Amino acid sequence: MSFDSILAQTRFGFGPSPLVQGPESAGAMIATLKGADRGAEMFAIPHYHENMAQLAQFAHLTKQSRALRRDGKETVEVDRQMRVLNRTMAARRRKWIRQVLMRATWSEDALRERLGLFWFDHFAARGKRRDYAWMGAPYVETAIRPFISGLFEDLLISAVTHPMMLHFLDQSVSLGPNSRLAKNQRVKGKKRGLNENLAREILELHTLGVNGPYSQQDVRQLAELLTGLVGDNVKGTQFQAGRAEPGAEAILGVTYGGSRRDGLRDIEGALRDLARHPSTAKHLARKLATHFVSDRPSDDLVTEIEWAYRESGGDLSKMYLAILTHPDAWRVDVVNTRRPIEFVGAAFRALAVPPESFISWSAKQTRTIIETPMRLMGQDWLRPPGPQGWPEADDYWLTPQGVAARLQWALAAPMHLVEDLPDPRDLMQTALGGRASERTVQAVNAAQNRQEGVALVLMAPQFQKR
């Protein structure tokens, strides 16, 4: 069992395309991944700060509206401007979803696209306020995507100190109980304090894992160390000493901070140590193996990935190489279920949806043919259900509702995506190579029209898996 291009595209990409060459070796896949980000060049999504004008306008209008309402004045004009802004950003948000699908369709570096989805899931965040809710795709583009083949600790720091994460996990409202600000507020009779949300998820989800060697005391101490770290869509990430809990904090027995605190550097120090912890290596190794190979990965595969991480000081590309050179990656039985974004992406790729028409789709088309169907399939993409991301378990996705929504989409969407539906037998050959089962071949050959034939290919058990 060794490298196989069709399997490589299926497990580590969005499946084969009729027009884009598949990779030739594991080494080539890693080399491409470490090279220039061609997907981002071809189908651009602006970085977070490139939307600053709109984010600043949102902040300004919100403030104005509040002041007007406080004074009991009319807000009609402010409301109108807010509606225009909202429409602009909603249209952009949908355009970015289209760009993500185009990258899945046309990338020669599909592993990068899959890793982008994987790490967005690991560092899942969603906007709880409208201005943040717009910004899911730029969050991935800025805080996650540039770091997915380097050191995990850099990715960790980038993601958890990003304003989106600080907003989502309430870090921006956390206040050291003995901080200057807390003391002032107590004088005024206000009671606000520590919020452990981000600290807990860093330990439980982002680094050590739920079975890791940490206690409630470590959560508390990390939360105290994180005080002062705040984010804002306009001002970005900041350290505000007045919010910070004074004194040193001990996390897993190591002391950070102290009398003279160098805010962000202390926090980064703690995050780097957490990233380098053996439990983090184990946690990430199992998660990668589960996602890319099987819900029940072999111990051997997990150990190989774990050691690649430990020996390289947390180099993510070494972990990927460990998977790609392990025999389990080339087993012919493909068992994991494609998530809705992957299923839709794989269909786009197999159908070679042309960018010219798709890029200029209207917001309404995008909503009707992409967003709503994906919600019906169970994945409101860019709006993860919680900090833990979407469930990995295969049976979560293939519920009656999930299967019905996939089927409805497979029947009705393709004719909106391409000018002429392909011959289902050609599509089967493209999308599945030799992987179609005998029954799949029989069913597709017996389809009474192209539309049902195409749907049968997309709904084939072999197409539903990766």
Next chain:
Amino acid sequence: MVRELTRRSFLGQGAMVGCSLAASPLMTSASFAAAPGQNRLIVIILRGGMDGLDILRPWGSAHLTTLRPSLKSAASDAMMLNEYYGLHPRLAALKPMWTSGELAFVQSVSTPYRDKRSHFDGQDILEAGTSGSVAGVQKDGWLNRMLSGLPGADATTAYSVGLGDMLLAQGPAEIRSWSPQVDVVLSQQGYALMQHMYQDDPALAKSLDQAVKLAGSDGDQALFEDASDGMMAAMDIQMGDAVQAGNKAHVKIADFVANQLAGDARIACFSLGGWDTHRNQKNALNRPAQQLADTLTTLMAGLGAAWKTTTVMCMTEFGRTAAENGSKGTDHGTGGMMILAGGAVRGRKIYGQFNGLDEAALYKRRDLMPTDDVRRWAAWVIRSSFGLEASFLERRVFPGLDLGADPGVLL
């Protein structure tokens, strides 16, 4: 659906019991099911913060029209429930339900959530059923935990209906989810070919069969004789339907829920949105209020005889400010309202302690004062419907809740 369940239950029960009972015309399919009793519970989460003061208008308070000058419209006699309270005009269809004693309100209730007034946190806490101010830790919902303690509950007992996950239903106990906005439209032949293909994959095969059954039970045809024009039209409409016909989604959901609960299922939950009326509330509240009325009347009609043993419990994350704001709307508040409907409800009553709208009686001189924990009322509805132990409700379903005295909302 009914026939199918009878057959399955027959096989499951063994031939001896099956033969003697199945022959009896008095035995309905529900009698065979493992479902716990005849009582039914439907939980509707009203998302966005329903303005209880506008849904159930306390005309008897002299403050109402001064606090809300642009919301006032003359109290119409037809909508008055008693000398103090009148219904929102778009709830006119519910007046007969009130008169027949199948509609009740619980005034001035709220979750323990205070002061930050965020929808996101407020809904999380309402659905998690926790007392803490941070719901982040709790990743399952109270409805799911309740189901885990319900004797005889199985995978067919409870449904979470509509688009999107509901925290309320999440957790280890199996709750089926289905959105009637999904419609399988397939030719008979296409279905046969898929079944053929799925012989390779039993899990997919099972889901497909259930999907076709569920899709066929919500009012639209799921399988067509052949891939005719009618089928193509149905399918293309439905691609747009899920979004475009959003106006009618609540009726489809209510129809589906009524169908399931008239059969084997006993518990369902879903959401109705649109209650966040910051601007021009006089118009903005019409749509959600009308949808609520349509939903309740659809449930009543669809449940038929089963309506007698049904409780519909509508809850919202918080109420709204007592006074209107500068945009003729209301902002996020604290004390809210629960709405109860169904034949099992001791209706034609307004429960709860209402402290009035005098500024000094408001919470933070701003919001309707919450005078009771909404979870206590939910817990008593559950206890009265399914007989669950008080200790289980206080420890597992709503951790840290004090059940207190029975308010007696169910018959």
